[in-house]
Amino acid sequence: MPSRNPLAGAGELCLLDAAQLAAAYRSRSLSPVEVAKATLDRAEEINSDFNAFTFVDSKGALNSARESERRWAAGEPLSEADGVPTTIKDIVWVDGWSVRYGSATTSDQAFSRDAPSVALMRKAGLTFIAQTTTPEFGWKAVTDSALFGVTRNPWNAEKTSGGSSGGAAVAAAVGAGVFHLGTDGGGSIRIPASFCGVVGLKPTFGRVPAYPASSFGTVAHIGPMTRSAADAAIMLKAMSGRDLNDWSQGVGALAPLDAVQADLAGKRMGYWSKPAAGTLDPEIEAAIARVAGKLSAAGATVEAIDLPGDDLLSLFHHHWFSGAAMRLSMVPETERAGIDPGFLDIARQGAQYGSTAVVAAQARRADFGVAMDKLLADYDYLISPGTAVPAFGAGLEVPTGGEFKRWTEWAGFSFPINLSQQPAAVIPAGVTVAGLPIGLQIVGARGQDASVLSAAARLEEIVSR
Template sequence: MDVNDAPVLDAGELLDAYKSGALTPLQALQGVTERIARRNPEINAFATLNSAALDAARESTARWQEGQARALEGVPVTVKDLIDVRGLPTRRGSKTTDPAPVAQDAPLVARLRAAGAVIIGKTTSTEFGWKSPGDNPLNGITRNPWNVAHTPGGSSAGAAAAAGSFFGPLHVGTDGGGSIRIPAAWSGVVGLKPSFGRVPQWKLGAFGPLAVAGPITRSVRDAALLLSVLAGFEKADPFSLPEPARDFGAGLEDGVKGLRIGILRHPGFDAPADEAAWGAVEEAVAILTGQGARIVEIDPALPDSGAIFSTLWGAGLAKTVAAVPQARLGLVDSGLLALAERYMQVPGLELLAAEAGRVEAAHAMAMLEVDAILCPAVPHGAPPVDAAYGDAVEALLQHWASWTMLFSLTRQPALSLPMGVDAAGLPTSVQIAAPLYRDDVVLRVARAVEVALG
């Protein structure tokens, strides 16, 4: 085994290689950075690289030699550029933000460091995380590793593109309506939106009452490993679940025999999904049925989730844009400006009604008698990078977050799992969700399908 093998290994395999002495963290970092140097010029996954990564890899190499390795000792990881990393700027994909390095890690970044992870850089985000096409005014266009003429999706564009490009095994994204799951689906990788409050966050962004941080990886096992490090109570986050750290890898291989799994065909509005999207769902159904799961159709009494989410999304982004100095508004993505103007004067009663609708949707989903839920992750394959989206709200409902927004409103855990490719050679996927706080079940069902796919 040599440095060229390191980029294609998942985190568990890297840890095994370190333990056996087949590789060191320094060698793994060399292999990953050499791959980034070769491939990233056309992918554009990074907002910035971390010059301190080399020192961190040296420390990790010494820790393995001294028998003091921690949970992610020496494993390369990236962090989305909406999250603070000490010593690096947080630009949020915007020309309007401060280019100075921040002085303090976000809570989840502090956990990564404490676990021995080697932070290799910050990955691109759409501006303030506002849309699904993976471009922003500051960093330009991030491209899909399966076909660079297509978008990887967003807003965690760089994280998904980095995972699909083998720029290390572990990547942290954020998701307020689909921003982990959509790019994971379009880039052919695993993307987990944990239950709200599972992974501590501070500072909160435009979608504070909905958004979470979570893993983007190439395997379900790596998603469980990364979640195990990120999750746990943190007093800095007022929404943090009062739970101790836990191992989400426990029970991962227990299978699905006896589980009751529902197929969701109507997420509160007439969400589109093409033949390939439903084909991926049906393939997952066949696999799970063959493993002893009981599949049922579900039709929860949901309010109009599209209208509810659109209001909360638009108002949250309007608030973000309102904080940009007037003299710098010309630097903001024109689509975001138009959306902010549209929602800048949303009445308070309308916002309260949207929040009430969100709670109604959460109640309807909580009353379902199922252990897990299957539905499409995205309505179709990854669009071209230059695809015009027209009206942003219509694009949100018809092309971007059609199937993901519901689980953000209800705060449930949900995961996008790659299922193969469509007729155009682009990734297909299925979305797996579970009742609130049953992240373990999402991972367990996803792992069963992943193993069956081989």
């Protein structure tokens, strides 16, 4: 099947970004209701082909859009993002929606409260359109589940969307919403962003509050997925803040999210080209090397670096697999028959880790985090491929005929940054000969989310030349 433009067929209203919508709402040349209707139509139109949504909330979205319309008419919007169409991943609580975590073992009863990130976005007036698909418990970097089926890549429906925020990436790519909430425990925002040709940010850990705490612990982040770095910056501001339900946020102040203008000339960039696991596809390697050359031509100093630490794959497995064991322990034995076999496998492996090994892994992680903080004190940013491989067959955990047995083995540019908790954005950086997107990752120091997104916006310009 040949690749296609995911935005083909999207109406004009579905192509507008957040700033354009705010300007149109303010001038009253557009209504949030018109935009919500166009977005709902687009979501329904594409879902049978790509399976991006668990459900579309037409009634709730239109009610919210009407309230937004009244606020803009009165000159009293709740924020510059008031009335912007938004989707939420099926792993984050939304008042009035059932949240299934992609699993038939969960209840379809609606929740009566918002997760903190959702509450912040609701307070900013965002219009919630639909819920996006995830694999069971968000355990892997592709999106399929026994409950909701396989989510497909909008560039080529025979390929995976990536995951675990695969539905969110598809929704962004096809224009079914402007803002899309994803989660990222080992690449689950950045991998589908790479595979689907959109922008995704894993923020600094603690930037976006979370409740309830993830079973996967402090490798799990919540962040924005959009079609541009500028939109990601607006969305991040709307979903960020302190929430006392999230103890792991701590009380330390993060750098403010005020707009930053990143001139990459004179910046020192570390070029990370060797994944922490597996090997790098030559076509992706060549594409990112071209970007590095363009950065040098733009006046940046680009230096090859190796990531500090060793055996990071095993280190991540100790955190991820033990988290899976924790999540499985919440499911009664009598309800486990239909659970994804891959999830059961890693959960059982995680349960075999002794407590000493898990605590030792936490200490090793701290050492790696220190080394990464020191590296980002020497470099303004790191750049790398977003993924080591292009999108492969839909419904598969790993590419066929290759070296990989688990998704983590081809996610070697993603999971290390979950261990060290720096902000990391992925932007589109071209396509393969087969017409599949290639992603570029930009990593910054902890707390410097605004700087990373500003650099991403500048890189969008450089890559497009």
